[in-house]
Amino acid sequence: MQIVIHRGTHEIGGSCVEIRTRQTKILLDLGLPLDFDSRPQEQQKQIRREALEWAQDADAIFISHFHADHHGLLPDTHQDVAIYATAGTAAMMHVTEVIHGRGDADYLRHISVLSKDADDRKFEPVIVGDICITPYTVDHAAYDACAFLIEAEGRRILYSGDIRRHGVKGFLYHNLPRKVDCLLLEGTNLATEKACMNEAEICERFKEQFRTDADKLHYVWCSGQNIDRIVQIYKAALVCSRKLIVDTYVAYVLEAVHRFKPSIPSPLSPFEGHDVFRYFCQHAQLKRFEKAGDPEIVQRLKALPTVDKNDIGRNPGRYVWMIRPTMLCFMKKYNRVPSVVVTSIWEGYEKDEPEFMDWIRERGFANPHIHTSGHADVKSLQAIVRHVDPGLLIPIHTTVPERFATLFPDRTIRCPQDNEPMEL
Numbered sequence: 001m002q003i004v005i006h007r008g009t010h011e012i013g014g015s016c017v018e019i020r021t022r023q024t025k026i027l028l029d030l031g032l033p034l035d036f037d038s039r040p041q042e043q044q045k046q047i048r049r050e051a052l053e054w055a056q057d058a059d060a061i062f063i064s065h066f067h068a069d070h071h072g073l074l075p076d077t078h079q080d081v082a083i084y085a086t087a088g089t090a091a092m093m094h095v096t097e098v099i100h101g102r103g104d105a106d107y108l109r110h111i112s113v114l115s116k117d118a119d120d121r122k123f124e125p126v127i128v129g130d131i132c133i134t135p136y137t138v139d140h141a142a143y144d145a146c147a148f149l150i151e152a153e154g155r156r157i158l159y160s161g162d163i164r165r166h167g168v169k170g171f172l173y174h175n176l177p178r179k180v181d182c183l184l185l186e187g188t189n190l191a192t193e194k195a196c197m198n199e200a201e202i203c204e205r206f207k208e209q210f211r212t213d214a215d216k217l218h219y220v221w222c223s224g225q226n227i228d229r230i231v232q233i234y235k236a237a238l239v240c241s242r243k244l245i246v247d248t249y250v251a252y253v254l255e256a257v258h259r260f261k262p263s264i265p266s267p268l269s270p271f272e273g274h275d276v277f278r279y280f281c282q283h284a285q286l287k288r289f290e291k292a293g294d295p296e297i298v299q300r301l302k303a304l305p306t307v308d309k310n311d312i313g314r315n316p317g318r319y320v321w322m323i324r325p326t327m328l329c330f331m332k333k334y335n336r337v338p339s340v341v342v343t344s345i346w347e348g349y350e351k352d353e354p355e356f357m358d359w360i361r362e363r364g365f366a367n368p369h370i371h372t373s374g375h376a377d378v379k380s381l382q383a384i385v386r387h388v389d390p391g392l393l394i395p396i397h398t399t400v401p402e403r404f405a406t407l408f409p410d411r412t413i414r415c416p417q418d419n420e421p422m423e424l
Contacts, residue, residue, distance in 0.1 A: 001155050003182070003422045006054050007033070008396045009415070012188050013069030014047075015397055016054060017159060021152045024129025027054060027061045028148055028159050032072030051076040060084060060128045062135075064161030065145035066092035066225070074107045083111045084126060086135065088144020091256045092225055095293075099249055099285065103292020114146075136176055139167035141374025143227040143257060149177050155424050156180040158388060162188070162397065165380035166198040166372060168228050173384050182424055183390035187398030188375035190407075195379065197372040199232050205370045206236035206342075210320065213340050213366065217316035218242075219323045219331065222344035224250040226374075227257055227264060229344060230322070234265055237320045238276050245278045245307050245321040248285040255297050268300050278307035278319070280330075313337050325356035332359070340366045347371075382407060392424070 004018040013034035019026050030051055036044060051073035055061065063071045063085040071093060074083065085093065090111050097105045114135050115124040123135040123146070130153070135146040140162045150157040158180045165173055189196075197205075210218060222229050230250070237244040246254070246267060254266040265271035267279050281301075289298050312319055316337045323331060341360045343350060347369065350357055360367050376384065385393065385408055393411045395401035401415040416422055 001150075001153050001157065001424045003157065003184075003394075003424060004419060005184075005394075005396055005416060006050070007031075007418055008398075009401060009418050009420075010399060011418075012397055012399060015070050016051075016073075017184060017396070018054065018058075019131065019150050019152075019157065021130055024131045024152070025058050026128055026131055026133065026150070027058050028150075029064055029070040029161070030055065030061055030073045030077065031070040032068050034069050036072070048073065048076045052078070055081055060126075060133075062126075062133055062148055063089055063093075064148065064159070065089055065140055065142035066096065067142050067162070068096075070161070075102075075105055077107060079106055079110070081110065082128075083107060084114055084133075085111055086123075086137075086144040086146055087113050087260050088257065089142070089146075091260075092143065092253070095225070095253055095256060098288055098292045101288055101291075103288070134177075137169070137172055138163045138176075139169040139172055140164060141167070141223070141226050141228065143225070147176060149180070155182070157182045157184065157424065158390065159184045160186050160384070160396075162186055162375060163384065164196070164374060164376045165383060166196045166377070167374075168199050168231075170198070170380075173380075173387060176384070176388055178387065178389055180388060180390050182392040182394060183385070183388050184394050184396050185381065185384065186375060187381065187395045187401065187404065189373060189377050190381075190395075190398050190400045190403040193378055196377045199228050199372065202229070202344075202370060202372055203232040203235050206233055207239055209340070209342060209368060209370065210236060210240040210242060213338075214240075215317040215338065217312065217334065217337050217339045218320045219339060219341045220320060220344055221323055221325070221341065222371075224253055224322070224324065227254075230254065231264065233320065233322070233344075234276060238274055241318075242320050243278045243307075243318055244276050245280050245312075245319055247280045247322070247327070248282045248289070248301060250322055251277075251279055251301060251304070252285075252289055252293065252297055255300075256294070267304060268297070279304045280321075281306050325353040328356055328359060335363065339363070340368070343367065343369050344371045346373075378407060385411065394422075 006016040008015040017028040055077040132151040258266040267277035
C-alpha cells in the first residue's frame with residue numbers, strides 16, 4: 001500500500017490522506033484549512049483545485065467527523081465518487097449546509113451511512129475494490145466521530161481521525177485494533193504539556209458557576225454542534241434548577257441527534273420528563289430549515305412555545321442561554337440585566353470576535369472560561385500508542401510532528417512532508 005498525506009503533516013486542520021493499492025484509491029477526510037477564509041482568493045481557488053485533483057480518481061472518500069477541517073472540501077469533488085460517514089456525521093453535515101443556505105449541495109446525495117451490526121455496537125466493514133475499511137467509534141468534540149482501519153495487500157493501517165481520552169466516551173480507544181502496521185495519529189496538542197479536564201469536571205465547573213452567581217443570567221457561548229458539551233450544560237442547569245434557552249439552530253441539531261440516540265435530550269423530546277429547555281425562535285433560521293431541512297422537525301419547531309422574554313429580565317437567575325456572537329443583537333436587549341458570559345470554546349475563537357468580546361468588557365460582565373479540548377493531551381496520546389502498539393507511527397494534524405520522537409523514543413516514527421508518497 002501507498003500512503004500520501006496531502007495536507008496535515010505540519011498543519012492542524014485541512015486533513016486529507018490518500019491510501020492507494022495497485023487497484024484502488026480511497027481518501028480519508030477532505031478538509032478545509034482552518035485559516036481558509038482569511039487566505040487570499042487565489043490561494044482559496046488553488047486549495048479547491050487541489051481537492052478536485054486529489055479526489056479525481058478516488059473510488060471512495062471516508063469522512064471521520066463533521067468538522068469542516070475534515071470534510072469542508074467535499075463540495076469540490078466530482079459527482080460520481082462515493083462518500084461514507086457515520087449517521088451522526090452525515091446528519092451534522094446536512095444541518096451545516098442547510099443553515100448556510102446550501103441544503104441542496106450535491107455531495108449530500110452521495111453520502112452512504114456506515115452500517116452497524118445487529119447489536120448496533122460495531123460497524124460493518126466496507127469493501128472498496130481490494131481495500132477493506134472498518135470504522136471504530138472514538139471520542140471527540142464532534143458527535144459520532146470515528147477512526148478507520150484500512151486493510152489491503154497484507155497490511156493494516158489505522159487512521160485516528162481526531163481523538164481524545166477525556167471525553168464522555170474516552171474509554172472507546174480500548175476498542176481500537178492492536179498490532180497494526182502503521183498508525184496515523186493526530187497530535188493537535190503536542191505543543192503543550194497541559195492535561196485536559198474531562199467533561200464530568202466541566203459539568204461540575206458549570207454547576208459551581210451557576211450557584212456562585214445564582215441571581216444572574218448566564219449566557220454560554222459554545223458550539224451548537226458540540227453535543228457532549230451541551231449535555232453537560234443541560235445537566236448543570238437541571239441540578240441548579242435553571243432553564244436552558246436554545247435557539248432554532250441548536251433545537252434542530254439536538255432533535256436530529258435524538259432521533260438515532262434517544263439519550264440525547266432535545267426541546268422537542270424532553271428527557272425523562274424533565275422540564276429544562278426553553279425555546280428562542282430565530283425566524284431566519286427557521287426559514288432556512290423550511291427550505292431544505294427535515295419537514296417533521298420544522299413543523300414541530302413551529303408549534304413549540306417560545307420563552308417568555310420578559311421573564312428573562314424579571315428573573316435572570318432562572319436562566320442559562322446558549323448563544324453565539326451572531327446573537328449579540330438579542331443580548332443587547334438585556335443590557336441592564338445582571339449577567340455572566342461563559343465562553344466554552346477554544347480561546348483562539350475569542351480573538352476572531354472583537355465586537356462581541358468588547359461588549360462583554362464594556363458591560364462589566366464576568367467572563368469565565370469553562371472549556372476542555374476536543375483533542376487528546378500528551379498522556380492520552382501515549383496511552384493510545386501503548387494500546388495500539390503500531391509497527392510504524394506517523395504524526396498528522398499537528399504543527400510539531402518532531403515531538404513524536406521525544407514522546408515515543410522506543411517507536412519507529414516517520415515524519416513525511418505533504419504529498420510525499422510512503423510505501424508500506
